[in-house]
Amino acid sequence: xxxxxxxxxxxxxxxxxxxxxxxxxxxxxxxxxxxxxxxxxxxxxxxxxxxxxxxxxxxxxxxxxxxxxxxxxxxxxxxxxxxxxxxxxxxxxxxxxxxxxxxxxxxxxxxxxxxxxxxxxxxxx
Amino acid sequence: xxxxxxxxxxxxxxxxxxxxxxxxxxxxxxxxxxxxxxxxxxxxxxxxxxxxxxxxxxxxxxxxxxxxxxxxxxxxxxxxxxxxxxxxxxxxxxxxxxxxxxxxxxxxxxxxxxxxxxxxxxxxx
DNA sequence: GCAACCATGTTAGGAAACCTTACATGGCCG
DNA sequence: CGGCCATGTAAGGTTTCCTAACATGGTTGC
Numbered sequence: 001x002x003x004x005x006x007x008x009x010x011x012x013x014x015x016x017x018x019x020x021x022x023x024x025x026x027x028x029x030x031x032x033x034x035x036x037x038x039x040x041x042x043x044x045x046x047x048x049x050x051x052x053x054x055x056x057x058x059x060x061x062x063x064x065x066x067x068x069x070x071x072x073x074x075x076x077x078x079x080x081x082x083x084x085x086x087x088x089x090x091x092x093x094x095x096x097x098x099x100x101x102x103x104x105x106x107x108x109x110x111x112x113x114x115x116x117x118x119x120x121x122x123x124x125x
Numbered sequence: 126x127x128x129x130x131x132x133x134x135x136x137x138x139x140x141x142x143x144x145x146x147x148x149x150x151x152x153x154x155x156x157x158x159x160x161x162x163x164x165x166x167x168x169x170x171x172x173x174x175x176x177x178x179x180x181x182x183x184x185x186x187x188x189x190x191x192x193x194x195x196x197x198x199x200x201x202x203x204x205x206x207x208x209x210x211x212x213x214x215x216x217x218x219x220x221x222x223x224x225x226x227x228x229x230x231x232x233x234x235x236x237x238x239x240x241x242x243x244x245x246x247x248x249x250x
Numbered sequence: 251g252c253a254a255c256c257a258t259g260t261t262a263g264g265a266a267a268c269c270t271t272a273c274a275t276g277g278c279c280g
Numbered sequence: 281c282g283g284c285c286a287t288g289t290a291a292g293g294t295t296t297c298c299t300a301a302c303a304t305g306g307t308t309g310c
Contacts, residue, residue, distance in 0.1 A: 013138050014297065015167070025297080026258060042140070044266045046297060069256075139268065150268080151287055169295045171268060194285070 007055075010040035010048035017049045021057045028057065034070050036060055036077060132180075135165035135173035142174045146182045153182065159195050161185055161202060 014025055021028070031037060032047075037056050039047040063073045139150055146153070156162060157172075162181050164172040188198045 011137060011141050013141075016136050016138075016173075024258075026260085029298095030257070042266085044297090045299095046266070048141075064257085149287075151289085154269095155286070167295085169268090170270095171295070189286085 007051040010050050012049040012051075012054070014047055014049075017054060017057070020054050021061060023057060023061060031057065031060055034074060036073065132176040135175050137174040137176075137179065139172055139174075142179060142182070145179050146186060148182060148186060156182065156185055159199060161198065 012020070014028070017023075017028060018025060028037075032039065037049070037053045039049045039053055042048060060073055063076070137145070139153070142148075142153060143150060153162075157164065162174070162178045164174045164178055167173060185198055188201070
């Protein structure tokens with residue numbers, strides 16, 4: 001039991017995640033459809049997100065803003081999960097890999113400053 | 126901007142707080158009525174709680190389980206907020222103060238282990 | 251240049267979660 | 281015993297979220 005709230009705990013409702021990520025509900029559901037996140041469900045079938053889900057969504061948002069498409073983003077996550085098992089279709093080109101590494105550097109930099117995207121939280125105080 | 130989610134950020138819905146604290150909605154609203162917490166409201170008038178609110182609720186729950194009544198609990202919080210400004214009615218007896226100090230020791234002990242009450246979170250994994 | 255697809259917007263209809271208000275109730279204390 | 285305190289419960293209404301379906305602007309491939 002860690003001192004902080006577990007990052008995998010499904011605590012957050014749709015509306016809060018929309019605010020935290022500045023994504024639309026449509027976008028969030030679409031990314032779920034593509035299995036980039038898999039939020040829990042309440043008994044009444046409502047999505048409940050964890051802090052990890054929020055992180056993932058912010059990362060997806062970044063990749064898309066950089067011009068990647070869903071297929072590529074999926075490959076990235078697949079590769080991260082299991083760097084060895086690569087089928088031909090899953091494989092990434094050299095330039096793709098370079099792009100990903102560049103993005104992961106930025107991601108890491110961001111994580112040093114905050115678990116949530118910089119500058120986006122003033123509306124909560 | 127701290128590394129962790131701000132403890133004052135209103136992130137949590139009623140149902141989640143009910144699970145985290147094992148209090149009923151009625152109880153939570155009653156404690157709010159007595160100004161022990163003051164959750165934010167969405168545009169649609171729904172309560173949104175912070176992690177601090179959850180901590181406070183757990184503390185209130187403890188005090189009540191120890192047999193204190195709301196009046197005494199209110200005094201405790203008032204005193205903590207401003208230890209100097211005490212009117213006669215606000216004042217606490219010696220035995221009350223001893224009871225509070227005992228409870229605050231327990232509280233501190235608990236905080237060392239977890240920000241949420243020990244043993245209550247297995248249902249989230 | 252057009253067809254097709256991708257990511258997202260929008261709308262509709264329904265269900266779940268939450269709101270306030272009001273009344274009920276069991277336990278405790280003077 | 282009477283009354284109050286903390287909580288339960290019910291009713292009726294509103295907000296938030298759900299899925300499903302169709303619409304659309306921007307790219308991409310031919």
